[in-house]
Amino acid sequence: MAPKGSQRTVKKIVAENRKARFNYEIVDTYEAGLVLTGTEVKSLREGKANIAESYATDEGGEIWLINSYLPEYLQANRFNHETRRRRKLLLSKREVNRLQGAVNREGMSLIPLKIYFNDQGRAKLELALGKGKKLHDKRESAKERDWNRQKSRLLKERG
Numbered sequence: 001m002a003p004k005g006s007q008r009t010v011k012k013i014v015a016e017n018r019k020a021r022f023n024y025e026i027v028d029t030y031e032a033g034l035v036l037t038g039t040e041v042k043s044l045r046e047g048k049a050n051i052a053e054s055y056a057t058d059e060g061g062e063i064w065l066i067n068s069y070l071p072e073y074l075q076a077n078r079f080n081h082e083t084r085r086r087r088k089l090l091l092s093k094r095e096v097n098r099l100q101g102a103v104n105r106e107g108m109s110l111i112p113l114k115i116y117f118n119d120q121g122r123a124k125l126e127l128a129l130g131k132g133k134k135l136h137d138k139r140e141s142a143k144e145r146d147w148n149r150q151k152s153r154l155l156k157e158r159g
Helices: 038-046 074-079 093-106 135-158
Strands: 012-016 024-034 055-059 062-066 087-090 109-117 123-132
Touching (some): 024 093, 038 109, 062 093, 093 109, 093 123
Antiparallel strands (some): 012 109, 024 087, 024 123, 055 062, 055 109, 109 123
16 A cells, blocks of 8 residues: 555556657647547547547637547447547636647647546546748657667666
8 A cells, every 4th residue: 555645657558649749749638538438438438449549629718639549339239329520629618728828839749648547537638839841850750769779778788
């Protein structure tokens, strides 16, 4: 049993947007709750979700996740959900205002990075605020990644 006052952070990652960090320069990240139906939660627990082509947008003072794919839960029959429906994100009013300001004034994008279950079993979305990278920035990050990989190999051979 964990001592009182200590927090453990157990994350079971369900879906991850791997291309996001390559295509965008991440400025800030936020943890948002998701408004889901029962069959969507069961489908998420099976781990077959996809957020690679999804994005978030603000409409009417709320943030919505658009184009995320949660497959139908096979045992649900007629009570199933739409696979690509819009899902509302749960954020505090202050966070929503901050995100809206960054998107409207600074031309930033809201990018979903990953969906996971926290230690209380609630589905959460890691939402990033980012700027799109230009082609030369993408090349630079690829060079840096390759150099770090090569550097770690060299250090491993020496020691």
